[in-house]
Amino acid sequence: MQYGLCPLSIVPVRAEANDRAELVTQLIYGDIFEIISNQKNWIQIRIAFDTYEGWIDIKQAFPIEENDFNELKKRFFNCSQDLIEFVETANNQLIPIPIGSNIAATNILQHQFEGQVFNSKTFQKEKIAEIALLYLNAPYLWGGKTPFGIDCSGFTQMVYRICGYALQRDASQQAKQGEALSFIEESEPGDLAFFDNEEGSIIHVGIVLGDNYIIHAHGKVRIDRLDHTGIFNTENKTYSHNLRVIKSI
Missing domain, CATH: 2.30.30.40 (SH3 Domains)
Known part of the structure; x- marks a missing residue:
């Protein structure tokens, strides 16, 4: 090799x-x-x-x-x-x-x-939201992993890596990690929220912030509202993604 x-x-x-x-x-x-x-x-x-x-x-x-x-x-x-x-x-x-x-x-x-x-030799969940905000407004790029272009799972993977935890590359793979929460009210800043399509496939992931907000890469790294239905885009007043599960790593 x-x-x-x-x-x-x-x-x-x-x-x-x-x-x-x-x-x-x-x-x-x-x-x-x-x-x-x-x-x-x-x-x-x-x-x-x-x-x-x-x-x-x-x-x-x-x-x-x-x-x-x-x-x-x-x-x-x-x-x-x-x-x-x-x-x-x-x-x-x-x-x-x-x-x-x-x-x-x-x-x-x-x-x-x-x-x-x-x-970081140990996972530091309390820093996740702080690090995630550094990527705010980074443009979306399929396959990207940097502030100059990043996709949804590249964003979560990099933030978690900086905080000392290894996530897999794709949202569908990351959804198999961690522990599922029963209710959105149980979530904490730094947890991962996953979203599916009409066929039930996981297609999107974001990082939970406090007060029912989420930061995710969609067009750009942005902050939107999060509720039981999914992500509510605060600019166009519509839901952009359907919530499937929230997981605590």
Whole structure:
């Protein structure tokens, strides 16, 4: 098995081995992965954090040894705190990195980082709402995971990661984690609310805030009302999503 890490701010992970293929997720600085296969200038990878698979351009990967891979797996939660920061290369060049980047990778890449690091060894639920608000107004992007473009489950995954907990990548996968609550009144800020379509499939997720509000990625990361029916859009005065379940992680 071969291993690699993401040495750039953001790297697209695609469904197939070409630049026009669907964006399924993103790597951000310091993410590590296993290399499953090769196809010309592309490699198929399995991301260590959530086992998600896809294809990246081989030029955007930095090869690492198995022992470095295993060491970095222990340090998933050494996350940069600011929306955007910089690392400095050995050639004194700057690379911008988004919030949630794994700063533990700087040693291997021989980069210097002087920003704030959130190193959570235990899950800190009380910080979820605070971190979530940092993404407010980030534009929606299918497969995105950064303040410059993010989808609903990428948003919840990144917020929880910064707070020290590993969520899966997709909303339907995240819905299988945690403990279901019987009533919305039992929910606390930081809980996850899941929403389904007419066929009963989970298609959306957001983070519960206090006082019957929710923050979620829909067009942009926004705050709306939450009740027993679902998400009530406060701008157009209609329900945008149907509530399926609220889970406490």
